[in-house]
Amino acid sequence: MVRRMSERFCYRCGISENEGGPLIDGLCQVCFRKENPVLLIEDEINTELCQNCGSYKVKGTWVDPKTYNLEELIFEVADNALIENLALNERVKSIKIAPREELEEIEELSIGTAHVSFQPLEWHVEYFPAIINYEVEIKARIHEMQKELHHEKKIVTVYVRQTVCPRCQKFLGGYFEAILQARAEDRVLTKEEKDEISKLVEEKVDEIMKRDRMGFIQDTVEKEEGLDFYMGSTAAARKLAQIIRDRYGGSISEAYQLIGQDRITSKEVYRTSVRIRIPKFRKGDIVCDKKGNVYRVEEVNGKGMLLKNLLTHESEHKDWKSAKRDEIDTIEHERLEAMTTSLTPREVQFMDMKSYETFELEKPRFEVKEGEIYKLIKVKGRYYIEEKK
């Protein structure tokens, strides 16, 4: 009698190794896959999104959604929850999420690899909690002696509920951390400047909030002298102050106001005011420098000013540093209109259109025509030709 000493059998179903092998850890191929399932995800997953801003948690951190279409958003949140809760056999070291068609084609995988596909089977997303049933499908190899891949399917229900994220809790509770104050130096902001700055701030705050979720504007208060923006974050207030300075020039300063004590750490809590003061100069202003040159301001921006010298009618750009160095400042002046009544090689005679008095000016380097009316500026008793009327 021949005894086949080497013949082994699956300890679970009793099949011989010849038929159902090779055995892995004493199990036939089928029993090995049954005893070592790869897809360990729960049948039910609960997740939530912020009813105020649509954000949801990704790996524990609240993030803004990619879409604000409510139905798409619910699927975005549910997909994310599904992926985050994708529990797999510990022998799976690498996972790839693949479309179902791609998964169908897979016949071979390296050890420790899994490909997963999931797709919604049925759902209702018209009210909360939204419910989505997914079919999750996986192919994987976890052992070198495996002849066939693991191939498992499971129905998983994802519940999407509504909540209010911590940021929106603060926002809805009226919280703010800093005040951004937009002002002008030595004067009040004009209506146009207020409108422009409000628009600029609104445009930029969306960009800022992509990186700083607390960078919201809680409230905007219009004051006679300027604008106050109540901001959720000091960093965002600082960033906006810089954006305003880049546009208009000016200076930024900060002040701190003690508002109380932290109940837990008993540290003093301060509120920051970030103040941007845009320059007092505006287009059309008449200014002079320390040498007595008189200019008309043609343009004001973040870098400096474009000035037209009223004696030569040449324009020059002065950056803010040189403007300060040359002590550029506004100067008292009178405006008048006068007609050129005669020209000589050296002089121009003008007649004041109101008083009909005549006076002579040194003939300028730029062209002046007889019989035309000019806008003149009188500074410290001296006349300058601003432009032809």
Ligand SMILES: [Zn+2]
């Ligand atoms: Zn078996």
Ligand SMILES: [Zn+2]
């Ligand atoms: Zn929110």
